[in-house]
Amino acid sequence: xxxxxxxxxxxxxxxxxxxxxxxxxxxxxxxxxxxxxxxxxxxxxxxxxxxxxxxxxxxxxxxxxxxxxxxxxxxxxxxxxxxxxxxxxxxxxxxxxxxxxxxxxxxxxxxxxxxxxxxxxxxxxxxxxxxxxxxxxxxxxxxxxxxxxxxxxxxxxxxxxxxxxxxxxxxxxxxxxxxxxxxxxxxxxxxxxxxxxxxxxxxxxxxxxxxxxxxxxxxxxxxxxxxxxxxxxxxxxxxxxxxxxxxxxxxxxxxxxxxxxxxxxxxxxxxxxxxxxxxxxxxxxxxxxxxxxxxxxxxxxxxxxxxxxxxxxxxxxxxxxxxxxxxxxxxxxxxxxx
Ligand SMILES: [Zn+2]
Numbered sequence: 439x440x441x442x443x444x445x446x447x448x449x450x451x452x453x454x455x456x457x458x459x460x461x462x463x464x465x466x467x468x469x470x471x472x473x474x475x476x477x478x479x480x481x482x483x484x485x486x487x488x489x490x491x492x493x494x495x496x497x498x499x500x501x502x503x504x505x506x507x508x509x510x511x512x513x514x515x516x517x518x519x520x521x522x523x524x525x526x527x528x529x530x531x532x533x534x535x536x537x538x539x540x541x542x543x544x545x546x547x548x549x550x551x552x553x554x555x556x557x558x559x560x561x562x563x564x565x566x567x568x569x570x571x572x573x574x575x576x577x578x579x580x581x582x583x584x585x586x587x588x589x590x591x592x593x594x595x596x597x598x599x600x601x602x603x604x605x606x607x608x609x610x611x612x613x614x615x616x617x618x619x620x621x622x623x624x625x626x627x628x629x630x631x632x633x634x635x636x637x638x639x640x641x642x643x644x645x646x647x648x649x650x651x652x653x654x655x656x657x658x659x660x661x662x663x664x665x666x667x668x669x670x671x672x673x674x675x676x677x678x679x680x681x682x683x684x685x686x687x688x689x690x691x692x693x694x695x696x697x698x699x700x701x702x703x704x705x706x707x708x709x710x711x712x713x714x715x716x717x718x719x720x721x722x723x724x725x726x727x728x729x730x731x732x733x734x735x736x737x738x739x740x741x742x743x744x745x746x747x748x749x750x751x752x753x754x755x756x757x758x759x760x761x762x763x764x765x766x767x768x769x770x771x772x773x774x775x776x
Pocket of ligand 1: 487500
């Protein structure tokens with residue numbers, strides 16, 4: 439039984455490949471972070487090495503070893519894998535890492551039926567690493583399966599993409615996340631509902647946030663900061679920009695996370711303005727949002743949503759972060775009684 443929730447198309451296709459003995463040499467799983475790519479990759483690795491009649495059973499020795507990361511023939515490679523903690527954090531998957539798996543893939547399986555190499559964040563392969571992997575994909579060895587995971591396959595060389603069977607994983611409907619989260623974790627219903635909305639269809643995020651309070655704490659801090667900045671003057675806004683710009687140099691994703699949260703907040707204001715408060719994301723701030731929405735007109739809210747999206751795109755295209763974020767702060771609409 440496949441445990442992955444809601445990705446029926448991808449699961450059905452893999453299941454059929456397995457039943458027909460027509461497993462591809464390489465799969466490319468594409469989807470946003472925490473949507474289930476690693477879960478599906480590990481389940482496929484289990485299915486390929488499972489001893490039960492209907493793989494993956496999740497219970498036989500090979501299945502359990504894969505689940506606990508102890509199967510000798512299943513290897514996960516990413517920017518943070520095989521790292522020495524004294525090394526400086528890596529930002530790309532290096533050619534050395536790919537050479538290692540290339541060598542390992544040329545040897546027969548140690549204990550299982552298939553060797554499986556999962557490359558997490560495949561778009562982070564250096565050019566040399568991707569070219570090296572391409573050679574391996576062009577001359578596949580029997581019994582070896584590569585599974586590449588990426589949030590964005592447009593960052594991968596076309597030559598690599600064309601060698602893989604591509605499977606897309608999409609965010610789930612909120613109701614499906616809520617049902618699955620309710621089944622797997624016993625939380626208060628308000629928290630289940632909040633996490634189901636905050637995760638935007640990515641069940642993995644909701645499950646992680648259910649187990650690790652720091653995710654929700656960070657989100658609460660970001661909301662608090664957003665309110666402070668919206669109510670603050672230009673000096674406070676530019677102070678925040680300086681903070682974010684410095685952060686951007688170290689961790690781009692954390693700044694994108696701030697923009698995503700701002701986008702959610704202003705979309706909520708828009709929804710309330712349009713009379714659809716039942717569809718908002720930040721349900722734990724409904725009263726505050728309702729009050730705030732009165733201070734802005736619909737065109738003001740729409741214009742600022744466009745500004746946040748434009749800032750996100752510009753940062754993705756390597757615009758100057760400080761300048762981009764200053765422009766964004768200057769376009770926060772002024773409150774008026776509307
Ligand atoms: Zn099994």
